[in-house]
Amino acid sequence: MFQPEQLSKLNDLESLVFDFIIKSPEKVQQMTIRDLASRVHVSTSTIVRLSTKLGFEGWADLKYYLKSQFREKTPEEQHYDNMLEFDLFLRRMNADTYQKRLNAAAQLIADADYTIFLGIGTSGSLSDYATKYFVNTGLRSFVISDPFQAVQVKGMGNIVAIILSVSGETTQVVNKELEFKSDGAKIISITNNEDCTVAKLADLQLSYNLVNEWSKMYPLGNLTTQLPVLAILEILSHKAIELNVKQEQAQEKKL
Structure with a gap:
């Protein structure tokens, strides 16, 4: 608990x-x-x-x-306790302190020329989804599906890397994060807790703090719900594009 x-x-x-x-x-x-x-x-x-x-x-x-x-829980709640955790996360996310972090992250994205997503396993699938969602929203984005892939971000302008990781301790992900930082990219981390390496290295961290859930059949299978990550990603895309629209409208007024 x-x-x-x-x-x-x-x-x-x-x-x-x-x-x-x-x-x-x-x-x-x-x-x-x-x-x-x-x-x-x-x-x-x-x-x-x-x-x-x-x-x-x-x-x-x-x-x-x-x-x-x-x-006393209903059979459905007993079957999936993480839904209660997700409900609690939504309450925390709507608080002023969390909204300030979301707004700061959205500003970084809005100011960027490109947004890069990185994750492994389930986080990799979510990175792919996030890229499609951001592009559909109108934000220039791409995904790194292979953490060993060499990526040269120097000369690409203002880059923001959004790194997804439940544990925040995967060696390949940490190494890629360090590579991004050395090339001058801003880092936004989305992890389960703020005390992991990925979050500590980030310029701005967003955590969801849920109890980890593991498969009963496959001990290495992490079943921690990723619903908070989906919520964070979709909200960030909407907030960022709204900022871009406002900036464009302000420039038009000046002209």
């Missing part, structure tokens, strides 16, 4: 609150933030910080997540 890298960031007071939440989730679901703060003898700001460190926008989002996780 919660990722180890998130829990490692908690201080002593936040860990105390988290311990109470884990041991008494049903009680916590009925509490206001002030009720919880009084019960565990901490400030409300401590609970807000805890919520943020766990990847939530605030206490309300954390409480919503607890209700969705601990209520």
Whole structure:
């Protein structure tokens, strides 16, 4: 439910609150933030910080997540718990802080001469889809389907590379990202968490923070839903082309 890298960031007071939440989730679901703060003898700001460190926008989002996780689930929900995670991601994505990141990424894309997509496996398929979607939107884009492929971006103008990776630790992807950076390209990463190598090397990172899901039949089969990635990519394309249209309209007015 919660990722180890998130829990490692908690201080002593936040860990105390988290311990109470884990041991008494049903009680916590009925509490206001002030009720919880009084019960565990901490400030409300401590609970807000805890919520943020766990990847939530605030206490309300954390409480919503607890209700969705601990209520009795329908057979459909039991069959695919990641749908609840995706619903939570959409709530986080609509928050002001995430929208600011999306807008900043869209501006990088709008200012670029070309957008390059890179990914391996499922992320490679999504990169191919993203390229088609961006081109259909009106943005000049292409995909690198082979991470070992040599790509010369110097002299191509302003380049933005969007790198897709669930783990953010695949060696070939990291090496290609370093190659892009050395050639002066701007990097936007889309990964499952912000503490991976790909995200740390990026100029701007977008993460979706879902619980990893693995195949029961094939241990190496990563089944973590990629619905957040599709949502991010499609939103970025629309935001970027809207910026381009506004820029063109502004230039026309000057003339």
